[in-house]
Amino acid sequence: MSLVFDLVLCLMILGTAAASLLMRSALGGIVFFIAFGNLLGIAWLSLGAVNVALAEIAIGAGVTGILLILAHARLSAMGDPVECEPTSPWMRAAVAVICGGLIVLLSVAVLSISPTDRMGAQIATLMPALGIENPVTGVLLAFRAYDTLLETFVLLGALVAVWAIAPPRGWPQRPASLAIATPVSLTVIGTFSRVLLPASLVMAAYLVWTGSDLPGGAFQGGTVLAGGILVAALGGAIALPRADDMRLRSVLVLGPAMFLGIGLGGIALGRFLSYPVGLEKALIVAIEYALALSIGATLALLVAGKPVPPAAVQEGGD
Amino acid sequence: MSPLDLLVVAPLVFMVLSLLAGGWQRSLLALAIATMAALSVWLMTLDPGTAHVVGGWELPLGVLLRADGLAQMLVPAVTLTAGLTGLYALHQFAPESHASNAQTAAFWPLYYLMWSAANAAFLTTDLFNLYVTLEMASIAAVAMAAMGSVRAALRYLLIALLGSIFYLLGVALILSRYGTVDVTLLAGMAEADFATALALALMTGGLLVKAALFPLHGWLPPAHAAAPAPASALLSGLVVKIGFVITVRLWFEGLAAAATPAGLHVLGGIGALAILFGSLQAIRQESLKALVAYSTVAQIGYLFLAFPLIAGAGHAWAGLSFHAVAHMIAKAAMFLAAGLMLKAAAGPRIADLAGLARAMPLTVTAFGLAAVSLMGLPPSGGFSAKFLLVDAALRQGQAIHAAVMLIGGLLAAVYLFRPLAVAFSGSETPAVPAKAPSMVAAPLALALAALLLGFAGGPLAELATGGAPATVAQEPPPSLENTVKTASEDAQ
Numbered sequence: 001m002s003l004v005f006d007l008v009l010c011l012m013i014l015g016t017a018a019a020s021l022l023m024r025s026a027l028g029g030i031v032f033f034i035a036f037g038n039l040l041g042i043a044w045l046s047l048g049a050v051n052v053a054l055a056e057i058a059i060g061a062g063v064t065g066i067l068l069i070l071a072h073a074r075l076s077a078m079g080d081p082v083e084c085e086p087t088s089p090w091m092r093a094a095v096a097v098i099c100g101g102l103i104v105l106l107s108v109a110v111l112s113i114s115p116t117d118r119m120g121a122q123i124a125t126l127m128p129a130l131g132i133e134n135p136v137t138g139v140l141l142a143f144r145a146y147d148t149l150l151e152t153f154v155l156l157g158a159l160v161a162v163w164a165i166a167p168p169r170g171w172p173q174r175p176a177s178l179a180i181a182t183p184v185s186l187t188v189i190g191t192f193s194r195v196l197l198p199a200s201l202v203m204a205a206y207l208v209w210t211g212s213d214l215p216g217g218a219f220q221g222g223t224v225l226a227g228g229i230l231v232a233a234l235g236g237a238i239a240l241p242r243a244d245d246m247r248l249r250s251v252l253v254l255g256p257a258m259f260l261g262i263g264l265g266g267i268a269l270g271r272f273l274s275y276p277v278g279l280e281k282a283l284i285v286a287i288e289y290a291l292a293l294s295i296g297a298t299l300a301l302l303v304a305g306k307p308v309p310p311a312a313v314q315e316g317g318d
Numbered sequence: 319m320s321p322l323d324l325l326v327v328a329p330l331v332f333m334v335l336s337l338l339a340g341g342w343q344r345s346l347l348a349l350a351i352a353t354m355a356a357l358s359v360w361l362m363t364l365d366p367g368t369a370h371v372v373g374g375w376e377l378p379l380g381v382l383l384r385a386d387g388l389a390q391m392l393v394p395a396v397t398l399t400a401g402l403t404g405l406y407a408l409h410q411f412a413p414e415s416h417a418s419n420a421q422t423a424a425f426w427p428l429y430y431l432m433w434s435a436a437n438a439a440f441l442t443t444d445l446f447n448l449y450v451t452l453e454m455a456s457i458a459a460v461a462m463a464a465m466g467s468v469r470a471a472l473r474y475l476l477i478a479l480l481g482s483i484f485y486l487l488g489v490a491l492i493l494s495r496y497g498t499v500d501v502t503l504l505a506g507m508a509e510a511d512f513a514t515a516l517a518l519a520l521m522t523g524g525l526l527v528k529a530a531l532f533p534l535h536g537w538l539p540p541a542h543a544a545a546p547a548p549a550s551a552l553l554s555g556l557v558v559k560i561g562f563v564i565t566v567r568l569w570f571e572g573l574a575a576a577a578t579p580a581g582l583h584v585l586g587g588i589g590a591l592a593i594l595f596g597s598l599q600a601i602r603q604e605s606l607k608a609l610v611a612y613s614t615v616a617q618i619g620y621l622f623l624a625f626p627l628i629a630g631a632g633h634a635w636a637g638l639s640f641h642a643v644a645h646m647i648a649k650a651a652m653f654l655a656a657g658l659m660l661k662a663a664a665g666p667r668i669a670d671l672a673g674l675a676r677a678m679p680l681t682v683t684a685f686g687l688a689a690v691s692l693m694g695l696p697p698s699g700g701f702s703a704k705f706l707l708v709d710a711a712l713r714q715g716q717a718i719h720a721a722v723m724l725i726g727g728l729l730a731a732v733y734l735f736r737p738l739a740v741a742f743s744g745s746e747t748p749a750v751p752a753k754a755p756s757m758v759a760a761p762l763a764l765a766l767a768a769l770l771l772g773f774a775g776g777p778l779a780e781l782a783t784g785g786a787p788a789t790v791a792q793e794p795p796p797s798l799e800n801t802v803k804t805a806s807e808d809a810q
Contacts, residue, residue, distance in 0.1 A: 105516055106487070106491075106516070108512065109491055109512055109513040109516045109517070110491070110494075110513075112511065112512055112513050113491070113494050113495045113513050115494075116497075118378075118496075118497025118498075119378070119379060119497055122378070122379050123379065126375070126379070139379075142373070142375065143373075143375045143379045143380060144375075144379070144380070144381060144446075145372070145373060146323075146372040146373065146381045146447065147381065147446060147447055147450050149330075150326075150434075150438065150447070150450045150451065150454060151450055151453075153330055153333065153431060153434070153454060154450065154453045154454050154457055156333075156337075156427075156431075157333075157427065157428060157431045157454065157457040157458055157461070158457050160337075160424050160427045160428055160431075160461065161424070161428065161457055161458075161460060161461030161464070163420055163423065163424045164420055164421060164424035164425075164428065164461040164462075164464055164465055165420070165461075165464050165468055166419075166420035167420075168419050168420075170420070171419050171420035171423065172420070172423065243420075243423070244340070244423070246338070249337050249338055250338070252337070253334045253337055253338065256330070256334060257334045260327065260330060260331060260334065263327065263373075264327065264331075266373065267319055270374070271320075271323075271370070271372070271373055271374050272320075272323040272324070272327060272372060272373065273323075273372050273373035274373045274374045275373075306420075307420070
């Protein structure tokens with residue numbers, strides 16, 4: 001039964017991947033890409049990697065899907081041809097040979113490695129000291145907290161990078177409005193999002209809290225929050241903030257700054273990013289809540305795009 | 319307390335502050351330069367090889383930070399380059415100007431992010447952490463390139479992401495094969511099996527894209543040439559060195575067991591081609607900044623040409639480290655000087671520079687001094703680097719390598735004399751009043767530093783060999799003063 005399920009899942013993953021690549025219509029390709037992301041999430045789930053599954057479905061399918069659909073809508077609104085030009089057969093053949101060769105090489109290499117879990121045991125011995133149960137959170141917020149800290153700055157930097165390409169008259173204004181132009185749809189989504197936004201806030205808070213012991217955490221919580229914000233923006237329930245809004249800036253840097261501050265506090269105890277004994281869980285949860293808020297705001301604004309001149313704000317949506 | 323983590327964390331603190339403090343960028347930069355200078359001095363006083371894990375989480379799980387000779391040379395060089403480039407940028411991205419635009423607001427957080435990324439990359443021995451530092455640097459670099467040309471930046475972004483994916487694939491293979499991604503542990507564990515060799519090949523491929531080694535350099539000239547001058551200085555000075563340093567950590571330390579002599583010679587050969595191709599392209603360029611950008615393609619070649627020389631006789635390791643530092647400083651000086659010259663010139667072409675030597679003598683001097691180091695003329699840092707490399711090649715009987723380096727120096731003279739000759743060509747160009755003293759001083763100070771680096775050759779070569787990996791030929795540190803003296807006597 002499980003084998004049949006896995007085989008069907010694999011076929012569906014390959015099928016949706018092929019469909020999203022081969023579709024001539026860009027919108028069709030996007031739809032299959034979102035389906036592909038969700039199926040990949042289910043595959044992670046069946047492998048027992050619930051954290052990865054959550055991240056894949058939230059980011060790989062959810063946020064990336066919205067981003068692609070928005071990009072498609074904005075390109076169409078600008079009158080750009082969104083369909084890609086046909087690739088030459090030689091180019092296709094070359095890409096197929098290179099990718100096929102790489103897959104063969106990687107398969108041989110992966111199969112030559114004995115599938116032993118070398119890190120699990122070490123992680124398991126260290127976890128009790130943290131007072132949390134989810135080993136993924138242990139790795140992300142303690143053992144490899146330094147990586148995670150730097151990654152939060154990558155995300156912040158990505159938003160600043162989007163700001164950098166704002167047109168001269170667009171700075172420091174708002175991103176183009178995401179509100180849907182059709183009045184009926186706007187009303188429906190607006191009503192829906194007034195329920196969804198508070199629900200997503202509760203859901204995000206729950207995911208962060210439960211992330212200490214069960215799958216979940218700041219990134220998953222932040223993504224759910226971003227989803228709530230984006231739907232609310234699509235429904236016209238909220239307006240996106242100006243790039244120079246100090247409240248916005250504070251929310252964006254809250255998580256990274258809290259992480260830095262608690263890390264620097266560790267120096268008083270001997271080492272940067274070392275948690276005082278007994279306070280590990282409290283500090284980890286505090287960092288995660290701050291991070292979830294910042295990640296939610298940053299992801300939503302990354303999807304919304306660069307600030308544009310005020311006149312263009314109303315023309316952005318589709 | 320340790321400077322190893324603070325050198326990474328301090329710029330991040332400044333990044334947060336720069337996002338909150340709209341009009342205070344000037345004070346923030348002064349504070350950042352002072353902090354980073356103090357931390358760099360502290361780093362240089364550490365014994366080579368000083369290392370500690372972050373947060374007290376031991377290997378193989380944790381992240382190790384280490385001050386080896388290479389890091390002790392590169393991090394202070396980053397402080398000098400980034401600090402002076404920042405002083406220059408204060409006027410280009412003036413925070414207090416009322417016509418504030420997106421670029422003036424976005425530049426400063428990205429600037430501190432890039433500073434942190436460079437230090438983080440040079441100080442960590444963890445392959446996954448190095449991936450994160452690559453992403454930090456790439457995000458900042460792409461955004462800075464986008465300030466000049468969104469088209470070039472988009473191309474840069476796509477190719478940089480491709481490089482990241484290949485690097486990450488290799489890291490994943492290494493992690494599942496050895497259960498650790500720490501270079502110091504891998505050095506004792508790595509075997510020359512298929513999975514390791516494939517991982518090394520994938521990671522190297524990804525890194526060569528990031529380091530813009532010929533023939534994977536295509537993204538560099540348009541991105542570096544179009545970006546604003548301070549951004550170009552950081553891109554050519556700092557960012558390409560990150561890919562190079564990680565490659566060095568892999569080939570000579572972590573995965574040295576899988577690094578065959580044939581592989582080293584292939585990299586060396588590609589490096590030689592990069593020197594020749596980059597130089598010839600630089601000669602063909604009509605625009606000044608494209609010329610300087612192609613010069614980066616050529617100079618990156620030297621770094622890889624040295625690979626097959628590292629294990630043999632001579633001081634190729636010291637030469638390699640020296641070249642990375644000398645090029646960082648000299649190229650930043652040259653891009654900043656070129657930025658000022660192009661602002662005063664009638665157009666972007668080299669022919670438009672006529673008379674600038676009279677109009678802005680200090681800036682043209684800075685360009686000329688940086689050119690001296692890039693050509694490898696004594697007494698510059700570039701000379702010391704190339705001297706050590708050519709010397710090692712000759713001692714090992716690698717005449718072709720030595721010849722390529724000497725030809726590269728001659729070609730550099732050809733392409734760098736051309737803008738200088740035009741700038742010195744007579745005309746009645748009126749003197750260009752300096753917009754701000756620090757804008758003129760920054761490239762001049764950098765160029766002087768690149769020049770004076772040659773005088774510190776001995777101690778620096780000794781520093782570079784401190785804590786060098788076991789694969790590096792262990793010889794007593796070269797007494798560069800004597801060799802330089804003999805060489806300059808020979809020249810006369």
